[in-house]
Amino acid sequence: MSRAVMPPDVVVRRLPLYARSLRYLLHEGVLSVSSQELGDRINVTAAQIRKDLSYFGEFGKQGIGYDVERLLEQIDQILGLDRSWAVALIGAGQLGEAIVRYEGFRAQGIHIAAVFDANPDKVGKPLGTIVVQHSDSIAQTISARGIEMAIIAVPADRAQGVADVLINAGVRALLSYAPTVLQVPAGVWVRYIDPLSVLHSMTFYLARGE
Amino acid sequence: MSRAVMPPDVVVRRLPLYARSLRYLLHEGVLSVSSQELGDRINVTAAQIRKDLSYFGEFGKQGIGYDVERLLEQIDQILGLDRSWAVALIGAGQLGEAIVRYEGFRAQGIHIAAVFDANPDKVGKPLGTIVVQHSDSIAQTISARGIEMAIIAVPADRAQGVADVLINAGVRALLSYAPTVLQVPAGVWVRYIDPLSVLHSMTFYLARGE
Numbered sequence: 413m414s415r416a417v418m419p420p421d422v423v424v425r426r427l428p429l430y431a432r433s434l435r436y437l438l439h440e441g442v443l444s445v446s447s448q449e450l451g452d453r454i455n456v457t458a459a460q461i462r463k464d465l466s467y468f469g470e471f472g473k474q475g476i477g478y479d480v481e482r483l484l485e486q487i488d489q490i491l492g493l494d495r496s497w498a499v500a501l502i503g504a505g506q507l508g509e510a511i512v513r514y515e516g517f518r519a520q521g522i523h524i525a526a527v528f529d530a531n532p533d534k535v536g537k538p539l540g541t542i543v544v545q546h547s548d549s550i551a552q553t554i555s556a557r558g559i560e561m562a563i564i565a566v567p568a569d570r571a572q573g574v575a576d577v578l579i580n581a582g583v584r585a586l587l588s589y590a591p592t593v594l595q596v597p598a599g600v601w602v603r604y605i606d607p608l609s610v611l612h613s614m615t616f617y618l619a620r621g622e
Numbered sequence: 623m624s625r626a627v628m629p630p631d632v633v634v635r636r637l638p639l640y641a642r643s644l645r646y647l648l649h650e651g652v653l654s655v656s657s658q659e660l661g662d663r664i665n666v667t668a669a670q671i672r673k674d675l676s677y678f679g680e681f682g683k684q685g686i687g688y689d690v691e692r693l694l695e696q697i698d699q700i701l702g703l704d705r706s707w708a709v710a711l712i713g714a715g716q717l718g719e720a721i722v723r724y725e726g727f728r729a730q731g732i733h734i735a736a737v738f739d740a741n742p743d744k745v746g747k748p749l750g751t752i753v754v755q756h757s758d759s760i761a762q763t764i765s766a767r768g769i770e771m772a773i774i775a776v777p778a779d780r781a782q783g784v785a786d787v788l789i790n791a792g793v794r795a796l797l798s799y800a801p802t803v804l805q806v807p808a809g810v811w812v813r814y815i816d817p818l819s820v821l822h823s824m825t826f827y828l829a830r831g832e
Contacts, residue, residue: 424826428819432801454803491822492829499821510720511817522821560828561821585824587817591642593664601827603820607724607797609638610813611709611732611771612701614795616634617811618770619702 419467426464427487429454434484435520446477493521500554500583502574503565504529504544507589511565512540524563526553530570550574554581564588575602629677636674637697639664644694645730656687703731710764710793712784713775714739714754717799721775722750734773736763740780757784764791774798785812 433453437445447458465471468490472478488494501508501524512524527539530547537544545553553559562583564571571590578586579600586602588594591609596602643663647655657668675681678700682688698704711718711734722734737749740757747754755763763769772793774781781800788796789810796812798804801819806812 421823425819425823427826428816428822429803431822432819433803436802455805490826492825493822495829497821497825497828506720506723510716513716514817520818520822521825522818561824563817585821585828587820587824592646593639593643595665601824603824605815605817605820606638607721607773607815608730608732609635609642610797610815611707611795612638612641612703612730613631613635614771614797614811614813615702615707615731616637616700618707618795619705 417467419464423464423467426456427491429456430461430464431484431487431491431493434480434487437480438484442480444477445480445483447472450478488521491521496521496523497561498523498525498557498559500524500526500528500550500559500562500578501565502528502547502550502562502578503589504531504534504539505565508565509539511563511589512542522561525557525559528553530566547574550577551581554578554583559583561585562587564590564594566590568592627677629674633674633677636666637701639666640671640674641694641697641701641703644690644697647690648694652690654687655690655693657682660688698731701731706731706733707771708733708735708767708769710734710736710738710760710769710772710788711775712738712757712760712772712788713799714741714744714749715775718775719749721773721799722752732771735767735769738763740776760784760787761791764788764793769793771795772797774800774804776800778802 433450447461451458451461471483471486499522501511504527512527524542527542527544528547528550529535529544534544535546560583562578564574564586566574568590571588571592572594575586575594575596579596584600587605588602589605591606594602643660657671661668661671681693681696709732711721714737722737734752737752737754738757738760739745739754744754745756770793772788774784774796776784778800781798781802782804785796785804785806789806794810797815798812799815801816804812
């Protein structure tokens with residue numbers, strides 16, 4: 413980080429959206445983009461983009477805009493995506509299967525490196541290209557392979573137990589699909605994918621005709 | 623709403639988490655809960671809960687706490703979940719299948735009422751209990767049945783086209799799994815489920831050892 417100030421988490425969460433838009437632009441053969449054009453694509457103002465990026469240094473030139481390829485490289489580096497991160501997936505059910513097959517996870521700095529399930533019928537069988545291991549071996553595999561990220565796709569009542577095992581084994585970032593809030597120690601990051609709550613936060617507006 | 627002040631969206635997004643925690647408490651037979659206890663379960667301070675709820679009126683009693691069942695009823699009503707909302711699902715692939723089978727969607731104010739796909743091999747076949755319709759019939763079905771919510775589970779390059787058709791037919795709330803930002807008119811709500819961006823917002827911290 414080129415400055416001492418740590419950016420707010422909301423800024424960090426927007427960086428992947430900038431990177432994705434820049435990746436599309438690059439794919440389309442666009443070499444240069446203004447903060448206005450970039451902002452229009454992701455419904456953020458030009459001023460917000462400039463302010464967000466200012467946490468990380470100087471980018472682009474006044475009146476010329478950003479070099480798409482260069483800015484993408486820089487953001488990928490800021491996000492730690494100049495390397496690939498091994499991710500463990502816990503839960504090889506319908507959801508786990510959709511996650512493994514999701515093509516987005518096969519690119520851009522993330523790869524699913526191990527899959528675990530407690531169901532003996534799943535263990536030893538391939539999910540995509542990965543053979544499912546028994547949940548009993550989570551701790552050993554995570555430690556041995558130095559895996560720091562995990563996706564939790566187990567029922568809500570098992571999620572905290574799984575999280576505890578993962579964290580004890582060295583995982584520092586959790587993405588949980590289980591509809592329950594996890595208790596984690598300081599230094600561990602946790603985010604949720606929670607479609608039902610997201611839908612419920614919109615029925616609020618529909619119900620009042622907003 | 624018992625007050626004129628519209629709550630910030632961040633407050634609206636927390637209400638479903640409160641409701642879920644209250645539902646668990648009720649299930650566990652807990653009749654009364656303090657804002658402290660409720661907050662501990664979802665990593666929100668007691669003060670935040672009291673402030674959030676204050677947008678919607680007076681709840682609980684000083685020193686006694688909240689009546690779990692009553693507060694849950696009130697929050698469900700605030701969220702418009704005292705009725706059930708029909709949701710259309712666009713995309714009957716692996717992801718669409720996982721969504722249809724997700725048990726969470728079979729409860730609590732939401733039901734998937736129609737499924738569409740552009741692939742002729744999918745059309746006419748059941749996905750869960752619903753027969754997949756061709757995407758050509760989205761507009762007609764949505765209008766005829768008065769469906770106001772939809773889940774988009776199609777590839778990124780088709781998402782905006784699908785959103786346009788849905789919105790023209792009367793949909794006012796979109797949950798999109800497609801990794802692209804949708805342009806929607808005022809009065810339409812859109813939220814995203816974007817696991818890759820969420821993971822990327824955590825590699826930021828891991829890469830710097832935070």
